[in-house]
Amino acid sequence: DTAVSQTPKYLVTQMGNDKSIKCEQNLGHDTMYWYKQDSKKFLKIMFSYNNKELIINETVPNRFSPKSPDKAHLNLHINSLELGDSAVYFCASSLGRRSYEQYFGPGTRLTVT
């Protein structure tokens, strides 16, 4: 019974394409996040939503657009993909924006060729 799930697990695409990554959590959490992990394993917060409201929007190119249709889902759409977008993208959730730990999905490995 997966707590935080992401689809797809792998995504290979060409430069200039548009792609989406989907995330769903069944934990009843209010807050969800997107992280980017680069090749050196560094984790960078990109976005966070609390009850469908954007609360964190770090310095990320506006080609990246998160969308939260409801508090159990947070999708990430990327326009005009570039080579530098190649990374592992993790979705996470927490009970609330001030609540303790985050629970992570398995990650989506995006490769842009």
Add this chain to the structure above:
Amino acid sequence: AQSVTQPDIHITVSEGASLELRCNYSYGATPYLFWYVQSPGQGLQLLLKYFSGDTLVQGIKGFEAEFKRSQSSFNLRKPSVHWSDAAEYFCAVGPGADMRFGAGTRLTVKP
């Protein structure tokens, strides 16, 4: 702003040896501290967490960590490392949306 420093990028230990991974944090209020582990090709799994109370916290897989406020540290320890502990370890500070991660320490276990 909160931040986390993991001074060791890569550590190699022999199987059966003890392990200590270092973590130093900067946080304006009472810190909420976490250790996560990432096995190859996997997501992050919470090992343990500290919010208050006993400064020595026990986690899963035989790990423990000690919070030392005077040193702004939250080091992770394990008395005897198993080959399956080889992974990337991340220290994090701050609850919820304030959470920030260190750069990670890669653990290699020698047979």
